[in-house]
Amino acid sequence: MTPNGWMLIAFYTVMLILLAWPLGGFFADALEGRRNFLTGLLGPVERLCYRLAGVRPEEEMGWRRYTVAMLAFNAVGLLVVYLLQRAQAWLPLNPQGLGPVTPDSSINTAISFATNTNWQGYGGETTMSYLTQVLGLAVQNFVSAASGIAVMAALIRGLTRRSADTIGSFWADLVRSTVYVMLPLSLVLAVVLMSQGVVQNFHAYKTVPLVESFTGANRSVVSTQVLPMGPAASQIAVKQLGTNGGGFFNVNSAHPFENPTPFTNFLELLAILLIPAALCFTFGRMVEDRRQGWAVLAAMTALFLMFTVPVVWLEEAGNPRLANIAGVDATISDLQPGGNMEGKEARFGPALSGLWASATTAASNGSVNAMHDSFTPLGGMVPMILMQLGEVVYGGVGSGLYGMLIFVLVAVFVAGLMVGRTPEYLGKKIEAFEMKMAALVILIPPAMVLLGTAWALIAPSGRATIFNPGVHGFSEVLYAFSSAGNNNGSAFAGLGANTPFYHVTLGIAMFFSRYALMVPVLAIAGSLAAKKKIPSGPGTLPTHTPLFVVLIIATVLIVGALTFFPALAVGPIVEHLMMAGVPR
Amino acid sequence: MVRAPDSVRRDAMNDFLYIGFAALMLAAVLGLARLCDALRPK
Numbered sequence: 001m002t003p004n005g006w007m008l009i010a011f012y013t014v015m016l017i018l019l020a021w022p023l024g025g026f027f028a029d030a031l032e033g034r035r036n037f038l039t040g041l042l043g044p045v046e047r048l049c050y051r052l053a054g055v056r057p058e059e060e061m062g063w064r065r066y067t068v069a070m071l072a073f074n075a076v077g078l079l080v081v082y083l084l085q086r087a088q089a090w091l092p093l094n095p096q097g098l099g100p101v102t103p104d105s106s107i108n109t110a111i112s113f114a115t116n117t118n119w120q121g122y123g124g125e126t127t128m129s130y131l132t133q134v135l136g137l138a139v140q141n142f143v144s145a146a147s148g149i150a151v152m153a154a155l156i157r158g159l160t161r162r163s164a165d166t167i168g169s170f171w172a173d174l175v176r177s178t179v180y181v182m183l184p185l186s187l188v189l190a191v192v193l194m195s196q197g198v199v200q201n202f203h204a205y206k207t208v209p210l211v212e213s214f215t216g217a218n219r220s221v222v223s224t225q226v227l228p229m230g231p232a233a234s235q236i237a238v239k240q241l242g243t244n245g246g247g248f249f250n251v252n253s254a255h256p257f258e259n260p261t262p263f264t265n266f267l268e269l270l271a272i273l274l275i276p277a278a279l280c281f282t283f284g285r286m287v288e289d290r291r292q293g294w295a296v297l298a299a300m301t302a303l304f305l306m307f308t309v310p311v312v313w314l315e316e317a318g319n320p321r322l323a324n325i326a327g328v329d330a331t332i333s334d335l336q337p338g339g340n341m342e343g344k345e346a347r348f349g350p351a352l353s354g355l356w357a358s359a360t361t362a363a364s365n366g367s368v369n370a371m372h373d374s375f376t377p378l379g380g381m382v383p384m385i386l387m388q389l390g391e392v393v394y395g396g397v398g399s400g401l402y403g404m405l406i407f408v409l410v411a412v413f414v415a416g417l418m419v420g421r422t423p424e425y426l427g428k429k430i431e432a433f434e435m436k437m438a439a440l441v442i443l444i445p446p447a448m449v450l451l452g453t454a455w456a457l458i459a460p461s462g463r464a465t466i467f468n469p470g471v472h473g474f475s476e477v478l479y480a481f482s483s484a485g486n487n488n489g490s491a492f493a494g495l496g497a498n499t500p501f502y503h504v505t506l507g508i509a510m511f512f513s514r515y516a517l518m519v520p521v522l523a524i525a526g527s528l529a530a531k532k533k534i535p536s537g538p539g540t541l542p543t544h545t546p547l548f549v550v551l552i553i554a555t556v557l558i559v560g561a562l563t564f565f566p567a568l569a570v571g572p573i574v575e576h577l578m579m580a581g582v583p584r
Numbered sequence: 585m586v587r588a589p590d591s592v593r594r595d596a597m598n599d600f601l602y603i604g605f606a607a608l609m610l611a612a613v614l615g616l617a618r619l620c621d622a623l624r625p626k
Contacts, residue, residue, distance in 0.1 A: 067617050075610055079603070086599060103598035107606060433624055440620075508609070515613045523620040 001313040002332055005351040009308055012355060013301065016270060016277055023181075023274065024281020024293070030180035031153050031173060031282065033057070042179050049175045057175070060166035063526025066154055067519055069170040070147055074114050074515070077140055082110040084136040085128070094129035095204035101127055108503035113140035115514035116148055116396055118239070118246030118366055118489035119506060121498045125228035125249050130202055137246060138235045142182050145242030145275075148398030149177040151518050152279065155402045156286045158525030159426045162533045167525045177398075181275070182242060189237035189271055197260035200233040232257055240271035243396045245366030245489045253356070253369040254345050265348060265369065269356055272365045276394035279401045287426055291544035296404055299552040303393040307382050308358040314379035315340050315350035321579060343374025354379065361386040364396030366489030373476065373494040377579055380492065381572035384479050387486045389560040390445055396487060399514075402521050404552075406441045408543070409434055409524070411555040415541050415548075425543060427533035434527060437520035444516050446563045448485035448509040453478050453567065455505060462505070465496030471578070475571035482564075484509040 029036040050057055061069065085101035088094055101109070105122055112119045113136070124133070150173035157167045194200050206227045213223035232248040236258055239246055249255040259265055277297065284293020318330045318340040332338030337349030344353045353370035360367055361383035372380055386393055392403040413430050416423025423430040456462030456477045466473040472494075479492035484506040491497065497506065542548060588596075 064617065064621060068614075071610060071613060075606075078606060082603065082606075100595075103595055103602050107602040111606070431625075436623060437620060504605075511606070511609050512613070515610075516616055519613060519617045520620055523617070523624065527624060 001309070001316055002351065005312045005316055005354075008351050008355055009305070009312065012266075012269060012359075013305065016273055017297070017301070019270065019274055020277035021281055023278035024283075025285055027177075027181055027275075027278055027282040028285035030176050031149070032286070033172065033176065036180065038180055038184065042184070046175055046179045049179065050171070053171065055169075055171040057169055057172035059169055061169055062165055063154070063158075063167055063522045063529075066167055066170050066525075067522045070150065070518065070522075071515060073143070073170070073174070074147060077143060078110045078114040081113055081132075081136040081140055082106050084132045085109060088129040088132045091129065091131050093131035093134070093202060095202070096129070098127065098129050101132075104500040104503040105498065108507045109137075111507045111510050112489065113137050113244070113246060114144055115487055115510045116144035116242070116244060116364065116399065117484060117487040117510045117514070118244045119484050119491070119510060120246055120250075120489070121503055121506075123250030124247055125205075125230070130230055133235060133248065134231055138231075138238060141235065141238040141242045141244040141246070142178050142186075143174065145182060145238075145244065145397040146174045146177045147518075148396055148402075149181075149279070150174050150398070151521055152398035152402045153177075153286075155405060155521055155525045155528075156283055158528035159405075159428060160287055161529045163531070164529040167522070167529050182238065185241050185271075185275075186234070186238040189241065189267065190233045192267060193233045193236060193264055196264045197257070198233040198236060198264065199229055199257045200231055201229055202231060203229040205229055228257070236268070237271070239367060240268045240365065241275055241397075243272065243276060243363045243365045243400075245360060245364075247367060253367045254348075254371075259369060262347070262352075265352060265356075268367075269359055272359045272363050272367070273394045275397045276363050276400045279398065283401060283405075289426070289544070292426065295544045295549050296401070296408065296552070298546075298549045299556070300392070300394050300400075300404065302549070302553055303389070303556065304358070304362050307362070307386055307393070308355060311358050311375075311379050311382040312351050312354035314376045314382075315344075315354040317376070318350070319376060319579065321581075340374070340376050340379065343371030345369060357383045358386065360490055361488055362391075362393040362395070364391040364399060364486065364488045366483065366491075368490055371493050372479070372490065373492045377475075377572045377575035380475065380479075381568060381576075383490065384475075384482050384568070384572065385560065385564070387482045387488045387490075388446075388449065388564045389556055390442065391486045391488060392556060399487065399517075403441070403517075404556075406438045406521065406524070407556050407559070408552055409438050410442070410559075411548070411551045412541065412543065413438075414555065415551060419541070421539050421541070424534055424540065427536065428528045428531050429534065434524050437524045437527075440520040441517050442559060445485045445513045448513050449478070449481045449564075450567060452481035452485060452505055452509045456481070456502070459501065461499065461501040465499055465502070467496060468494050471571055471575045475575065478567055478571050480506060481509055485513050487514050 085106040089099045154167040216222045253259040280293045280297035284290035316339040322328045339350035356369045412425045413423045476492045476495040
């Protein structure tokens with residue numbers, strides 16, 4: 001790996017933690033309704049939200065009520081996004097006169113954005129009106145992220161409260177995380193992005209003359225180009241911060257109007273993991289033991305580096321088969337990025353593309369600045385694994401931390417079994433009910449991924465749009481369901497997923513992987529909140545030590561590896577062996 | 585009486601089907617919540 005690659009990863013990781021630290025503390029104050037430096041400015045906005053919705057923020061909820069409120073809110077959001085797409089042709093802010101989105105694509109997109117997945121079966125600039133982008137998709141970018149944070153806050157309260165019937169108010173958690181964190185951060189980032197050249201307007205698309213005309217496929221001379229416009233900056237800011245990832249334009253963050261400069265590339269990269277990393281510090285503050293937050297962050301960071309270094313190295317190394325072709329020079333030099341450049345922006349090269357691929361799949365973000373389909377086989381496998389681990393390596397906003405805390409409970413339980421003591425975490429006994437719920441949380445995404453992949457490979461309508469035959473085609477389908485079944489949203493591309501079959505099957509995977517997971521997490525929160533706190537004694541397993549960090553990492557890796565290794569073996573691993581020239 | 589074109593009627597039927605399907609999935613998740621509650625030791 002080049003020194004550039006090493007320095008990039010090191011600088012990124014250090015910057016991430018330095019920025020996440022203060023934000024995490026601020027987030028804890030905001031979520032708990034404590035006074036913070038934005039209270040004077042945004043307190044009236046928070047109170048206005050409650051007044052308009054007729055909500056009393058101090059009214060606490062039990063886990064069942066909390067669940068119903070969360071589901072009802074998300075169901076309304078889903079319906080609104082669906083109807084906006086279907087009616088956009090007759091609504092304002094549609095200067096291109098785009099027609100209604102088809103019903104199957106609409107339901108897929110509505111589920112996708114409500115579940116914070118942001119899988120896109122459509123191309124933004126050719127499908128969505130500005131009103132749909134702003135009122136439907138951007139709004140969901142905020143509130144789906146806030147829903148994840150709310151569930152995470154409820155789980156933390158379950159760990160901290162003693163003999164309590166309630167786990168907080170969903171409405172208060174939703175409003176506070178949106179008003180105090182998501183909105184201000186998005187506003188600042190959007191303005192910076194605009195200063196760098198990201199578009200933000202409601203103009204019709206512009207036709208401009210080309211610097212040099214060329215002859216098209218049908219021998220006609222092409223001398224103009226259509227430039228898409230739109231309110232992109234505001235949506236891109238929240239798409240990165242809220243780990244949403246749905247691009248305003250079809251090629252997502254590879255588009256120069258979404259990601260115009262190296263500075264925006266780095267800022268957007270930081271924004272992808274900023275809030276998920278900050279929430280580890282929030283967790284430490286809320287449980288009043290910052291070491292616990294550091295332990296979870298250490299496990300996440302170690303896993304992140306464990307996968308990021310190989311993907312950058314593999315993409316910089318490139319495809320060895322090309323080295324044997326006369327005239328192909330893939331060496332890295334001052335004059336060219338080198339390495340594996342297929343499907344990558346010349347502006348970014350393999351190191352920045354590899355780091356982005358790792359960050360976007362470690363978080364449940366899914367925005368891309370390079371086409372993952374064109375990565376080397378093992379380089380493409382890394383993003384796939386990061387998703388298959390359950391999106392807990394920083395993970396989605398809120399969902400990453402609650403997913404990781406479920407793995408922590410499993411690790412505590414396994415450690416308890418090994419030493420013959422009753423497992424406990426932060427003074428709460430971990431018993432059979434919590435383990436049953438944790439098993440549900442861990443098993444639902446793999447079921448969605450593996451069953452969905454199998455369904456697509458069996459069904460003729462699933463096979464019909466696999467354009468790459470053989471193992472790469474299999475990898476594309478596995479990637480699509482890994483993405484939807486873990487609420488990531490990135491695409492390997494290459495697979496024709498804009499069909500009713502994939503809209504419906506991926507929609508099912510996204511829906512259950514989000515909501516059927518949140519239910520057992522909230523059930524665990526309710527169960528833990530009702531328990532007494534046991535004072536720690538000499539037999540208590542310390543959960544802030546390096547040994548416990550290793551135990552968390554092992555739990556995450558073993559569950560992930562055991563579940564998905566057979567599928568990976570017949571996809572990217574076989575493809576790598578073929579590329580390396582291993583005889584069949 | 586003016587009859588709606590076939591494509592409009594087909595899309596309206598699809599709207600009904602897809603929204604109904606989403607409602608069914610939501611009902612399944614609510615059912616899971618009841619199941620989780622039933623599993624909880626009282």
